[in-house]
Amino acid sequence: MMNASPAPQEIFLLKLGEVVLKGQNRQSFEDKLLANVRRRVKNCGSFQCSLRQSTIYVEPQSDDCDMEAAWTACRQVFGIAAVARAVPCEKTVPAIVETAKAYLGGAFAAAKSFKVESKRADKTFPMNSIQLSQAVGGDLAELFPNVAVDVHSPDLTVFVEIREKYAYVHAPSVPGAGGLPIGMGGRAVSLLSGGIDSPVSSWMMARRGVELEMVHFVSPPYTSQQAQDKVLELARLLTAWTGRLLVHIVPFTEIQEEIRRNCPEEYFTLIMRRFMMRIAEAIAKKANAGALVTGESLGQVASQTMLALGVTEDVTTLPVLRPLIGMDKVEIIRMSRDIGVFDTSILPYEDCCTVFTPRHPATRPRLEEVRQAEAALDVDALVQKALSGETWVRVKSTDAPRIG
Numbered sequence: 001m002m003n004a005s006p007a008p009q010e011i012f013l014l015k016l017g018e019v020v021l022k023g024q025n026r027q028s029f030e031d032k033l034l035a036n037v038r039r040r041v042k043n044c045g046s047f048q049c050s051l052r053q054s055t056i057y058v059e060p061q062s063d064d065c066d067m068e069a070a071w072t073a074c075r076q077v078f079g080i081a082a083v084a085r086a087v088p089c090e091k092t093v094p095a096i097v098e099t100a101k102a103y104l105g106g107a108f109a110a111a112k113s114f115k116v117e118s119k120r121a122d123k124t125f126p127m128n129s130i131q132l133s134q135a136v137g138g139d140l141a142e143l144f145p146n147v148a149v150d151v152h153s154p155d156l157t158v159f160v161e162i163r164e165k166y167a168y169v170h171a172p173s174v175p176g177a178g179g180l181p182i183g184m185g186g187r188a189v190s191l192l193s194g195g196i197d198s199p200v201s202s203w204m205m206a207r208r209g210v211e212l213e214m215v216h217f218v219s220p221p222y223t224s225q226q227a228q229d230k231v232l233e234l235a236r237l238l239t240a241w242t243g244r245l246l247v248h249i250v251p252f253t254e255i256q257e258e259i260r261r262n263c264p265e266e267y268f269t270l271i272m273r274r275f276m277m278r279i280a281e282a283i284a285k286k287a288n289a290g291a292l293v294t295g296e297s298l299g300q301v302a303s304q305t306m307l308a309l310g311v312t313e314d315v316t317t318l319p320v321l322r323p324l325i326g327m328d329k330v331e332i333i334r335m336s337r338d339i340g341v342f343d344t345s346i347l348p349y350e351d352c353c354t355v356f357t358p359r360h361p362a363t364r365p366r367l368e369e370v371r372q373a374e375a376a377l378d379v380d381a382l383v384q385k386a387l388s389g390e391t392w393v394r395v396k397s398t399d400a401p402r403i404g
Helices: 026-044 067-075 093-103 105-110 129-143 197-207 225-242 253-262 265-286 306-313 329-338 367-374 379-388
Strands: 011-016 047-052 055-060 080-089 113-120 156-162 167-170 187-191 211-218 245-251 291-293 391-395
Touching: 011 026, 011 067, 011 167, 026 047, 026 055, 026 067, 055 067, 067 080, 080 093, 093 105, 093 129, 093 156, 093 167, 105 156, 113 129, 129 156, 187 197, 187 265, 197 211, 197 225, 197 291, 197 329, 211 225, 211 265, 225 245, 225 391, 245 265, 245 379, 253 265, 253 379, 265 291, 265 306, 265 367, 265 379, 306 367
Parallel strands: 113 156, 187 211, 187 291, 211 245
Antiparallel strands: 011 055, 011 080, 047 055, 080 167, 156 167, 245 391
16 A cells, blocks of 8 residues: 655745845845845744745745744744745646645645746756646646636736746735845834834835834833834744834833923924934934934824925934825725724824824924024933943844733
8 A cells, every 4th residue: 555645844035125126236135035034934943045046945844844934923924025825846837736736735626717927047957837827727727627727817827937946836926025124225213203203114114125223212200111012022023023122111201391481482383303313313423324204294194294304304414214105094094904903003002202292293394493493402411321221121023022
């Protein structure tokens, strides 16, 4: 009696995205991306990761690898356009057909129609892509006579890739995170408030390859420990995409109280944000970061009109990146849900941006008037005192949740 053939060993094929468009510096992008993939699957078991022909191969090296966790991690690596579960086999039609039967048998049982799409990356293979699809499709049609061939709109598409060492059989790919490998877009400091916008803006810049550090301002007793924990939990959720994050926590109570005592009410928010930008820039320069990131969206609130943004940016010398500037709230909320931070973002804990909110904020502020109002404060002393009270927390994806 013959023994049953062992189950095919599944691997992941990660298809490179924008990286393939790079020129002379493509190698550095690929090296960074491969290193990022290795780092992300490290906690899921022993995997061998290699890059050939614009594809990263993620192969388990032991039976105790957590394949589902690794699959999720691979889908969240910036720089990957698509991810597929696949099984390698010999580069022969019988081996490909047998592998498809074993690996995709369940999918065939649920389908009413199928087709085969082939890609011949190894040009030494004797059949072209059309011939291979016809040969494999014909044999599969005989093995699954109840599943019709439909080359236009099939229920199931069987993908066959002929590559350097093996043939690979897989079902349709799923989208990856896209973007560029983190670490290739420079470093920036992102202002993380605890609302809906700032985690999304941080994610969008990370997707462009920017390595981030975060700054959060706290105003006890007006803001609670729960509010701070909420922000650290948002950072933890973002690390599924960004890798570990350093969160700078800056005391802001005295600055806000001084603003309330000495400045016109309509300028409270604008002057507060000018202080935030000064402090964030000081932290950025110490971290060798080249830009600041905010979650501002044009016209969303009074402090985000075009004139107000100009007043806020007046105190900085670093570029201020605003990836949400042209998005509306519905789009931002949708992205927040998609990246898994929305439910935490809407937890009802006050942050310092809601402290001493003016009843009638200035929507068309004049820069000189704001500067005059701010002259009543010892700006440098307040900034230095806040920086002297700075603490920081290093957040990792493996940390326990901070909000129950």
